[in-house]
Each structure stands twice: as structure tokens, then as C-alpha cells.
Amino acid sequence: MEAALVADLLSEHGLPLEGDGRSDELIMETAWAANQGRPFYVVRDWLLLDIMVPSDVEDELESNGLQPTVVFASTVLYDSRAEGPRAGAVRSSFLRALDGFIFESMTTTFILAGPGIRKHVSLPALLALENP
Known part of the structure; x- marks a missing residue:
């Protein structure tokens, strides 16, 4: 059951979006200037996942300035904490703000590069992704 949930989650079915189309080097340079001190990731092969949650959970998130949306990315081009690329996938916490291809969680900014x-x-399905 969990394998089917994860397979569907990672499939390419969904609304295609375009992230930052500039070169990786220019994206990272801009990210450093814009995030001064705030941790960030530059990611490719990303999914914006709108999580279907009960209305009481959605209300609680909204009261905290959050939305039930996360980013899952299978490619991390740059991790500001490691000051370089990172192996493996990454998932954000819930969405605080989304401005074009800039996704902000409570603690980290995700720059969405290329298509997603x-x-x-x-x-x-989200929980199954975390428990392979």
C-alpha cells in the first residue's frame, strides 16, 4: 500500500510549473544575496505538494500563518548550510510564503530551479514518503 502511495506521489502527473530558468551559478549567487543569514536550498526536480488535511488542521495551520503545502525535491544543487551540493532528496516543512519560484517555510527558503x-x-502519501 505505501509503495503505491509513494509511486503515485512521485509520478509526473500534476500541473507543470516553471521555476527559475537561469543558470545554476546565477541562481546561487542571487540566493546568497537575497537570503543573508537565512538557510536556503537551490533545488531541481521538485514537486509542490498541496496536502489534503482535515479542516481543523488547515485552520490551525492558517492561524499560524502557514498553508498545507510542502516542497519535495530529489536534487539539491546547493545547501547553504553545507556550502555546496547535498546528496539525496529534501522535503520542506509547511509553506509560509510562495513568491514565484521562491518557497519559504518557517525556517528555510527553497529556490525552485527549472521545471517542476x-x-x-x-x-x-506524504507520510509514506518519509517511511520507505
């Missing part, structure tokens, strides 16, 4: 996909997923 936005889709609705269930909470069990």
Missing part, C-alpha cells in the same frame, strides 16, 4: 510539478496528495 504541483499536485494534491493525501497526508498518508
Whole structure:
């Protein structure tokens, strides 16, 4: 069951979106200037996942200035904490702000580079992704 949820979540079915189309070097240079001191990732092969949650959970998130949306990226081009690329995938916490291809969680900024996909997923699918 969990394998099917993860397979569907990672499929390319969804709304295609365009992230930052500039070169990786220019994206990283701009990210350093814009995030001064705030941790950030520059990611490719990303999914914006709108999590279907019960209305009481959505209300609680909204009261905290958040939305039930996360970023999952399979390629991390740059991790500001490591000052370089990072192996493996990364997932954000819930969305605080989205401005074009800049996704902000409570603690970290994600710069979405290149094409990506936005889709609705269930909470069990997201949890299955974290427990392979």
C-alpha cells in the first residue's frame, strides 16, 4: 500500500510549473544575496505538494500563518548550510510564503530551479514518503 502511495506521489502527473530558468551559478549567487543569514536550498526536480488535511488542521495551520503545502525535491544543487551540493532528496516543512519560484517555510527558503510539478496528495502519501 505505501509503495503505491509513494509511486503515485512521485509520478509526473500534476500541473507543470516553471521555476527559475537561469543558470545554476546565477541562481546561487542571487540566493546568497537575497537570503543573508537565512538557510536556503537551490533545488531541481521538485514537486509542490498541496496536502489534503482535515479542516481543523488547515485552520490551525492558517492561524499560524502557514498553508498545507510542502516542497519535495530529489536534487539539491546547493545547501547553504553545507556550502555546496547535498546528496539525496529534501522535503520542506509547511509553506509560509510562495513568491514565484521562491518557497519559504518557517525556517528555510527553497529556490525552485527549472521545471517542476504541483499536485494534491493525501497526508498518508506524504507520510509514506518519509517511511520507505
